[in-house]
Amino acid sequence: MKKAFLIVTIFCLLLVFFVGCEYEHEQNEPRTTENTDMEIINMVDLGCCVKNIVVRETALIGANSVTYTGNYFIITLNSDKKVYSPTDIISIWGTLEYIGENDSIEIWHGCPFIHFLVEGGIFNFGGGQRDILASSVLQRNRVYHFDFHKSGGWSADAPDAEFWENFFREENLILPAGEYTITIKGAFGLTERVPDNPSGLMAKLTIIVCF
Numbered sequence: 001m002k003k004a005f006l007i008v009t010i011f012c013l014l015l016v017f018f019v020g021c022e023y024e025h026e027q028n029e030p031r032t033t034e035n036t037d038m039e040i041i042n043m044v045d046l047g048c049c050v051k052n053i054v055v056r057e058t059a060l061i062g063a064n065s066v067t068y069t070g071n072y073f074i075i076t077l078n079s080d081k082k083v084y085s086p087t088d089i090i091s092i093w094g095t096l097e098y099i100g101e102n103d104s105i106e107i108w109h110g111c112p113f114i115h116f117l118v119e120g121g122i123f124n125f126g127g128g129q130r131d132i133l134a135s136s137v138l139q140r141n142r143v144y145h146f147d148f149h150k151s152g153g154w155s156a157d158a159p160d161a162e163f164w165e166n167f168f169r170e171e172n173l174i175l176p177a178g179e180y181t182i183t184i185k186g187a188f189g190l191t192e193r194v195p196d197n198p199s200g201l202m203a204k205l206t207i208i209v210c211f
Helices: 002-027 161-169
Strands: 040-044 053-056 064-069 073-079 092-098 104-120 123-126 130-139 143-147 178-189 202-209
Touching: 064 202, 073 178, 073 202, 092 104, 092 130, 092 178
Parallel strands: none
Antiparallel strands: 040 053, 053 143, 064 073, 073 092, 092 143, 104 123, 104 130, 104 178, 178 202
């Protein structure tokens, strides 16, 4: 009797889980602003490896979005959905906007200066940066759009080296079932001594991958 009760309980929990995931899929269709040419002001080269950055008048907001506002900047992290299947390509992007009193601001950084990090399960990667000192100028009230990119490393003699080599070779982000925390960071400072005056910009959101 106890065994039968346990089996029924497990079945019900699994049913709730999968029904919940299906419901989330239906409720989290992308709700982005129109991606028209009129919204794109131009594309800029911010120096070193930060090239071909789209500049908009208004931010492109995803169905899953979080915003952090600092003294001088607004940073936003977006995904096109909150719930994905293990075969979905996960679309993630961030935006950065200078909101200070001056017409522009000079920032100091390595390359790139917008970091994306992914944490969940066996995955803990992101934040790779070339250790150089470069500077960029951001214009006030212009929205700089940064698409997600993978970064990370692995040991060539590790047992899972082939897995990570294939994972980073694939440009698209596809993840197995699980819950993941995505982080965006503004890895720059307001003076040449970057550690003494960091931006302090960071935002996190959660995505779920389920069958």
